[in-house]
Amino acid sequence: MKKVEVVIDSLHLNDVLKIFEEERVSGYTVIRDVEGMGERGLREGDELTGVYKNSYAFTVCEDDKAERIVQRVGRLIKRLGGICVISDVQLFA
Amino acid sequence: MKKVEVVIDSLHLNDVLKIFEEERVSGYTVIRDVEGMGERGLREGDELTGVYKNSYAFTVCEDDKAERIVQRVGRLIKRLGGICVISDVQLFA
Amino acid sequence: MKKVEVVIDSLHLNDVLKIFEEERVSGYTVIRDVEGMGERGLREGDELTGVYKNSYAFTVCEDDKAERIVQRVGRLIKRLGGICVISDVQLFA
Amino acid sequence: MSIDLILSNVLNPPVLFFFAGMLAVFLKSDLEIPQPIAKLFSLYLLISIGLHGGYELSKSGITPYIIKVLGFAMFMAIFVPIYTFFILRLKLDVYNAVAVAATYGSISAVTFLTALSFLQQLKVPSGGYVVAAMTLMESPAIIIGLVLLSIFAKNRENSHTDWKEVLRESFLNTSVYLLLVGLIVGYVTGENGWKGVEPVFGNLFKGFLTFFLLDMGIIAAKRIRELRKVGAFLLVFAIVVPVINAVIAAFLTHTLGIQKGDAFLLTVLSASASYIAVPAAMRLSVPEANPSIYVPMSLALTFPFNISVGIPLYYYLVNMLWG
Amino acid sequence: MSIDLILSNVLNPPVLFFFAGMLAVFLKSDLEIPQPIAKLFSLYLLISIGLHGGYELSKSGITPYIIKVLGFAMFMAIFVPIYTFFILRLKLDVYNAVAVAATYGSISAVTFLTALSFLQQLKVPSGGYVVAAMTLMESPAIIIGLVLLSIFAKNRENSHTDWKEVLRESFLNTSVYLLLVGLIVGYVTGENGWKGVEPVFGNLFKGFLTFFLLDMGIIAAKRIRELRKVGAFLLVFAIVVPVINAVIAAFLTHTLGIQKGDAFLLTVLSASASYIAVPAAMRLSVPEANPSIYVPMSLALTFPFNISVGIPLYYYLVNMLWG
Amino acid sequence: MSIDLILSNVLNPPVLFFFAGMLAVFLKSDLEIPQPIAKLFSLYLLISIGLHGGYELSKSGITPYIIKVLGFAMFMAIFVPIYTFFILRLKLDVYNAVAVAATYGSISAVTFLTALSFLQQLKVPSGGYVVAAMTLMESPAIIIGLVLLSIFAKNRENSHTDWKEVLRESFLNTSVYLLLVGLIVGYVTGENGWKGVEPVFGNLFKGFLTFFLLDMGIIAAKRIRELRKVGAFLLVFAIVVPVINAVIAAFLTHTLGIQKGDAFLLTVLSASASYIAVPAAMRLSVPEANPSIYVPMSLALTFPFNISVGIPLYYYLVNMLWG
Numbered sequence A, B, C: 001m002k003k004v005e006v007v008i009d010s011l012h013l014n015d016v017l018k019i020f021e022e023e024r025v026s027g028y029t030v031i032r033d034v035e036g037m038g039e040r041g042l043r044e045g046d047e048l049t050g051v052y053k054n055s056y057a058f059t060v061c062e063d064d065k066a067e068r069i070v071q072r073v074g075r076l077i078k079r080l081g082g083i084c085v086i087s088d089v090q091l092f093a
Numbered sequence D, E, F: 001m002s003i004d005l006i007l008s009n010v011l012n013p014p015v016l017f018f019f020a021g022m023l024a025v026f027l028k029s030d031l032e033i034p035q036p037i038a039k040l041f042s043l044y045l046l047i048s049i050g051l052h053g054g055y056e057l058s059k060s061g062i063t064p065y066i067i068k069v070l071g072f073a074m075f076m077a078i079f080v081p082i083y084t085f086f087i088l089r090l091k092l093d094v095y096n097a098v099a100v101a102a103t104y105g106s107i108s109a110v111t112f113l114t115a116l117s118f119l120q121q122l123k124v125p126s127g128g129y130v131v132a133a134m135t136l137m138e139s140p141a142i143i144i145g146l147v148l149l150s151i152f153a154k155n156r157e158n159s160h161t162d163w164k165e166v167l168r169e170s171f172l173n174t175s176v177y178l179l180l181v182g183l184i185v186g187y188v189t190g191e192n193g194w195k196g197v198e199p200v201f202g203n204l205f206k207g208f209l210t211f212f213l214l215d216m217g218i219i220a221a222k223r224i225r226e227l228r229k230v231g232a233f234l235l236v237f238a239i240v241v242p243v244i245n246a247v248i249a250a251f252l253t254h255t256l257g258i259q260k261g262d263a264f265l266l267t268v269l270s271a272s273a274s275y276i277a278v279p280a281a282m283r284l285s286v287p288e289a290n291p292s293i294y295v296p297m298s299l300a301l302t303f304p305f306n307i308s309v310g311i312p313l314y315y316y317l318v319n320m321l322w323g
């Protein structure tokens, strides 16, 4: 199994979750309002403007689904910023 | 070393931590109140009922401990829902 | 690529991020105020004293950078407590 | 029932804000209230109710009449989960029947508050001891539920009901604990204590309730989509059983010679269902039951029904009986 | 303009706390305010403004004069984003020009509040309907911006402006939604409703504004370093355009025979720029635009300018015209 | 000391709620208060104290008497960490001795507040400048601690005390910064400023203190289990040293001719120990010291002792001396 991890602008989180759902993963987990630094500078998360918050999401899924997901999320991230990585895990339950 | 990651109903987090402690891991880290989707539907986390919150916990430990932990956590999760994965990491400190 | 994960006393998080920046990683992500248990006991996170909170940070970077980072963060952690692990990931965006 | 009664209940900022919260979800507004805020308000309301009730008790003292009120409360808290359990078993397995019965056997503090604010608008007096009655009504349903479970689900896997744990969840959960603390502190510090904290726990009360109900509207609306899976039987149950409980309570309190304002509040309490203490306890002790049944029933159906139509309806009933 | 005017504006706890928040960042104090708190206060302030405005409206009723005020508000909300867009195109690409124009075409509720508190200090009356005007001024700039975009960025990649989504973001974003809810609830519940919630949504107002501005000072100061990358043209824009908008608004309201207090508030609204609703909408609909341009301009430059120097300046102007 | 004095202190909602919070942990209730709420209240209380003190100062002006009060405060803030350091060295290594000495050399704002509320109940007057004195007493102990460290731990590994950093932590940490901001804003905006914010920062004070102490009770109780590892010497230290400091302060203030109410508050301040500013500073600058020593001592022992028994005891002492 693969674990696909995504960090993206909180405002665009739903686009990522929609991809997860469209690829029919069995589930996903989301941590809202993480902070970070990247090409677009420091994102310290402020609730006021809502424009500087990241969210972190991951899903554990079969290798082929992971492949399709990273392709689609990758395209999103190229446009909107963020990061997407994939790694090997063993699923136990 | 292995990293064991668990997502479970916040109300049952303590059962997982108890297993970690009983297997004498050197430590663990917990992120409370993560959101998610799985077999039991969307869990968006609300503080009101306290029934729709997940927690995320991980521990880095020796391979044999990890083995025993995933067995025990696996049984818990089969009954209560959630997810448990294991992966390879190198521990530096 | 490698993923370097660090859990450290929130008060010392900045020292870790400084190392990340000095090693010129392309970015990092931070989750503030995670809880945990380790050699220094339970850290349940209280906002009052600010002394019992951990932060979790990770960066995805090239293998050589990861190597240098874990050396430096390792030294920090030996003095201040916490944990630092490294694992393999594939970067997609 | 005059339309005025409904209007004077609904044309109230707290009730309107509840529906505004629901509407926000239906219209997909991005309105969101951070979770710690919901918690802050719910803690605040519990402490307020407790302190105020305790203060009132310190003025009235504990009389035989009050004992009668408390006794009635206790009776309803035991009776309702038992009789509903047998009705629920017609359609549900033992686990879910227990969870739903416990949910409807316990009470909702915010429903109580809305009723209180309705009563104050009509200038009908009521006693602080009803808060003590409410506190008494929170927990028994949990215990009863688990007793029913241990009787009717004998060959349960992992059937290790940890009774010490159960008692703790029942009597020391946040709601009960804060109500008790408030009652006791309000009682022992009396006039003097109340004067110091009234600017927060008295005066801000209705405003904070309004704010909180906005949030509850959002949370309730998110649960509504789960109602589809709940089935017609339970949908009907979630409206009819509260009304039945209200009718029973109204007649009994009348027979017992309880005063009108108190009787109305006890009626509302009997009609209300828990969405805080009981769901959490059930999730822990009866993980076999499905929270997507008992939470939406209570939160997305019974609660909105009670605070909009139920309260004036119950008042109408009580008003008729007391004349 | 007398120095007294500036002082009586600045020597006000809310304004001083804003600068104390900024100073904390510059001095690297470890002062931090948890994010849910910022959200709590901003929700509170929106509800307060709405409820109070609605209550005032329920007293005044809706008159032709009020229609005039609302009409003027609507005009400014459409006019400003259009004229500024063409100025901005001189230096910016289409995406960023749209985002900045929308930002300055919309309004800032907290600037409005600070102006209101300034007005109250001077004991100049104003009407609750200005809140309705403010609500009307929030959204049009977003729509106008996206219309401009679809005209001038025709060969846009992924150029699928989802208009349904846009309308939702414009009219159902948190700010607009809560202002509307407040206005309506305040209006329909009138005197009675307001009395119940006034202890929270009326009396606590200035204190909570003070607290909130401390937080806004921190957030604004963190954005200041981004101003370096913004360029002289936009730095000048962020000060001069608000003043121009104020001058236009002051003359127009005078011509239209709008009362002094109302005119002053409308002037301030015209001069203010959005840092909540518009940035979020732009980030979603025009991801090509760089938030590090439009957010710091509005939050770290225009906002501090308006609440410190702008408000007394605009008042001076209005005072001169109305004599 | 009459039992009445203790009772009139303890039978106060804030103190009772503190112990209710502790009890919740001992009984394993699931009562939890989200962390941002603790932060919100602690920020609120600091701002309140500061603003109120500054406003009072603006009425009284700065007199020679006030200078004397401030001078005394400064003296205690320097004297206590030095003398306790040498006592602590009998049993502790240099790092922990520094950390504990600094903890007891600084003060606790919430203890001050509880004393103030006790004083108000007895209707004994006191001056707003004591808040300025308190602010002065926050930081010196941190500096003194680090000076002692650089003298006595010369061959310290990584012994790069970054003095610029230390000064910042000492004088710009959240507590000191907010108290200063409050004092200054309260002072410069005077009567007018205070009137606007009093509904929040004055009237809500005691209620919010009550709420906050519930939370502090929870946090303190969680630290109690760490006390087992702390050792008898330090357990005794955590009770006896506050009392000694109180006795010294009472006699000195009496000798200096300071008024009774002021003297009482200064005595309480001297007896109190820090659990916010100092622990954070120590954790950063002296990571060799073990926070599981200095935090539980201050938070789980000295603080509860002071707000329950200490305050009436110190008042009894002061009352005796002033007659």
Ligand SMILES: Nc1ncnc2c1ncn2[C@@H]1O[C@H](COP(=O)(O)O)[C@@H](O)[C@H]1O
Residues within 6 Å of the ligand: A007, A008, A009, A035, A036, A037, A038, A039, A040, A041, A042, A043, A054, A080, A081, A082, A083, C025, C026, C027, C028, C029, C030, C058, C059, C060, C061
């Ligand atoms: N190399 C990286 N490692 C970990 N997180 C990253 C990395 N690059 C970007 N991120 C996260 O993605 C967010 C957006 O990245 P960017 O669009 O590059 O500014 C950042 O704020 C980080 O939270």
Ligand SMILES: Nc1ncnc2c1ncn2[C@@H]1O[C@H](COP(=O)(O)O)[C@@H](O)[C@H]1O
Residues within 6 Å of the ligand: A025, A026, A027, A028, A029, A030, A058, A059, A060, A061, B007, B008, B009, B035, B036, B037, B038, B039, B040, B041, B042, B043, B054, B080, B081, B082, B083
């Ligand atoms: N495949 C998955 N990947 C990531 N998280 C998951 C996955 N399946 C379940 N989870 C998490 O576990 C929680 C409970 O899962 P479930 O019991 O299947 O509803 C979900 O709300 C998710 O947070």
Ligand SMILES: Nc1ncnc2c1ncn2[C@@H]1O[C@H](COP(=O)(O)O)[C@@H](O)[C@H]1O
Residues within 6 Å of the ligand: B025, B026, B027, B028, B029, B030, B058, B059, B060, B061, C007, C008, C009, C035, C036, C037, C038, C039, C040, C041, C042, C043, C054, C080, C081, C082, C083
């Ligand atoms: N083996 C481990 N696995 C996961 N997290 C750990 C581990 N050891 C320590 N930690 C985290 O690091 C923090 C500090 O560790 P320590 O300094 O050992 O007390 C703990 O509170 C945990 O959050």
Ligand code: NA
Residues within 6 Å of the ligand: D080, D103, D104, D105, D106, D107, D245, D269, D270, D271, D272, D273
């Ligand atoms: Na009930």
Ligand code: NA
Residues within 6 Å of the ligand: E080, E103, E104, E105, E106, E107, E245, E269, E270, E271, E272, E273
């Ligand atoms: Na504008």
Ligand code: NA
Residues within 6 Å of the ligand: F080, F103, F104, F105, F106, F107, F245, F269, F270, F271, F272, F273
């Ligand atoms: Na002290």
